[in-house]
Amino acid sequence: MAMAVHNTDDLIALLRSRGQRVTSQRLVILRELRRRRRHATAEEIYRAVHQDLPGTSTPTIYATLELLVELGLVRKLDVGIGASMYDARMEPHQHAVCRRCGRIEDLNLELDPRALLSAAGAADRFEPRATELVISGLCAQCAATA
Amino acid sequence: MAMAVHNTDDLIALLRSRGQRVTSQRLVILRELRRRRRHATAEEIYRAVHQDLPGTSTPTIYATLELLVELGLVRKLDVGIGASMYDARMEPHQHAVCRRCGRIEDLNLELDPRALLSAAGAADRFEPRATELVISGLCAQCAATA
């Protein structure tokens, strides 16, 4: 059966292949992101990482998150709250955000950016790399309350 | 033929119907947004409005933009640069952003949020209000250069 251990061999291999250093901060931050089921803000990661690695600084958190995104191990997303969120779930999916309670729900939805660009008549004007969809509205709970 | 004059009768009517005041700042800010073809940041609007109405403050810009969004006259969007953008083009469309040069291109694409939620099996868990899609990548020019 699948283990709950979130290993970081892929990160280590990627760093080595690029001649970059394998540091405990990098491993701990990725492990923390993988442990969570939910997306996290930089600040949440910062607080969590402090348990394992006190003294870790915000600049390191931000630099590492950016690096993980660049390496394709983490997705950065902006759902309209002030802070960016980071998500280690890499299967294709999109997001729904509740305007009232802030809940973010994953949508199992695989979008084809090239098909979308074609539909828009812009297939030849753009080389897609990432597709981010955010549906905002009310979650069932908040809709019931309102 | 269609006129290039961007009138603000709809805003005036909406404000009156809600018992809110018709101020020159509100009219000028909406007119400025409608005059542009491109989306603008709060700061761009701030600078432009200063020509017509020197002394207009950033808090007023932000409060007014938020009001216009609430009234359904303007769309707010986050394409991943630090600042939010505001767009007075209200026909359904989505956006593509170039990672290199920052260009934002409109995509003539009408997305049905309910259909998307259904496809994701979340139709009963969410009451959609807005749908924002951002495809990021490289515009044709930047792709050619790279």
Place this chain on the structure above:
DNA sequence: ATTGGTGCAAATCCTTTGCAATAGC
């Protein structure tokens, strides 16, 4: 031994708040 990464402090950028003054109704 090198030099890429880190921590600290401070800076920057975008946006919001508090409150007195002003202008719509």
Place this chain on the structure above:
DNA sequence: GCTATTGCAAAGGATTTGCACCAAT
């Protein structure tokens, strides 16, 4: 005249920068 809006100054939150130190190679 009443009170919503405004302007000003200042605060706030997220993220980045500069630079000396540390630790992975």
